[in-house]
Amino acid sequence: MYDVLAIGEVLIDFSVVMAAGVPQMFGSAGGAPANVLAAVTKLGGRGRMVAGIGDDAFGDFVRRALGAVGIDDSGLVRVGARTTLAFVHLAPDGERSFSFDRHPGADTQLRPEHLRDDWFEQAKVVHLGSLALSHEPARSAAHRALDLARDYGRVMTFDVNYRPAVWNDTREAVEQSLRVIGRADVVKCSEEELHLLTGRQSPDEALLELAAAFPETRFLGTLGPDGSIAVIRGECRHIPSIPVQAVDTTAAGDAFFGALLYQLTNDANPDAVRNRLRDDAFWLSALRFANVAGALTATRRGAIDALPALSDILEHMPA
Template identity: 55%
Template sequence: MSDGTGQTWPKGTVKRLDVLALGELLIDFCVSVEADGTPRMVGSAGGAPANVLAAVCRLGGTGQLVAKVGRDLFGDYLERCVKALGIDTTSLLRDPCRTTLAFVQLAADGDRSFSFERNPGADTQLQAHELHPTWFEQARVFHFGSLSLTDNPSRDATFSAIDMAKAADCIISFDPNLRPPLWRDLDEARSRISTAIALADLVKISDDEVLFLTGESNLDEGISRLRSAYPSVRLAVTCGAKGAIVDTDSGHVHIPSLPVVAIDTTAAGDAFLGALLYRLTRSDGVLRDAIWDDNLFLDAVSFANAAGALTTTKRGAMDALPTLPEILAHLPA
């Protein structure tokens, strides 16, 4: 069976990929101001699904990216970056639209605000007919975020990809990764994100996103409402410097983060999710069972917490992701 690029794998062979991710690959411009008041911008490779894959591959896993970039210098740069990280670019496509640009403003505590150049951006132009079933047949996990759901044709392509992933018996991973400036209407965002959660097996969601989706002012109540609405979805709730919360049959379990001095929180959530998927795919036995084994999942979240925290100690996205030895050095032996 061919994927249309010259590579052929017989159906039913052992899955060679830990994670296949679909979504935005873009340039993150970090915006800062020099002491003399001169503005400064430094660009680097980014985009949440690509960051997740970069984290998986940095730790020693395997990943492939389904994405579109422009036929421009930015697209050339991004392709070189993800290849250098070991990400399979078989499914990295080019489009006449320009590569999407994100501008990240850092606050004093390392937190971020975003603006985008995307009218439209190449990442929104992925089409369903460009997807190949063999990409999914080779993957254990299919991961996506909400930015590909903001516009067509990428929205329809994303839902087609989910269908292909389910047909290939992939675990479906989703990160809402809410970016309000990219949505025309936040009620629309809430609806589409809720639809995506219902299709997933595993969801990494931030505390702010829990409150956004549920309308609750209390986080524990919000998590409980999500668990009630999506009983077949395993939730990992990230809470920034406070760590993460996992909803188990025994109740909500809080796992603290590493104490670090954060200088840039860019990609911390992506590092968390990439490390979580890496750790889970290293479990013995059936991956779907590992996700619902509380002991295994809590161990994986502790590992992911360390990855997310360490990422905040460096500037940038993919460049800031920690290695396996760096994470293990901060975990109990």
């Protein structure tokens, strides 16, 4: 049994930084669903990645990188496009912006027929990233994944993960995300994404609006150094993080979500995972754990390489 089956993009993240006034670039395997899955496996969980990769050196590289952190790569499919490249531009405070070489990228070429029923039968949680929704045929593959998750009674999680550079327009991104949110059990949004989906400036108001519109979905909001928020017993609760000096926030949100999924699936069968969805005490504890995972990741450069081990998180958990 796998704890998490992740579906979406796996790619090469090239980080662009300035050193003595000269731009320098270094690359690593990344992509939000792959980072989330790597966070799960580095903490001790089991995960399988499903994604399109190119028949090229970058495709070979990401396969080796996922295998190195214990991810089952049997769902990586060679497709007729180059492995997607992302360029992450880092600001001095660690915040980032993105551009992509994706015309088309291999991640957009995953097809519904690539998905195998037994992958879903063997998973406790099915996790989907939003970049799969931006182009066909990956969009159809994503909705096929939603159907299979429903057929096998699996918990479905979704990361809104809005990246303007991959969408034709903002309205399309919102419409596609809301279609998936209506079928998901757990949804993570950044502060920017909460505003995008609702138009509200207040993250609390935005989260409460979404929770009212989709009462069967558990919404989680990330607030960077201010921690996270969740609707608990009808009220918006703030869960603080730990103070750190941020260097690179590229994978902080993915570390947060991966740590949550590790907590959700750890030592639990599929039925127990679903029961935890309704356990408010579980979410308060899991969010504290996830906040620490995200904060520690922001103190290191890179994506998968920056994700913390379980011992790191436990060492920094607030008393």
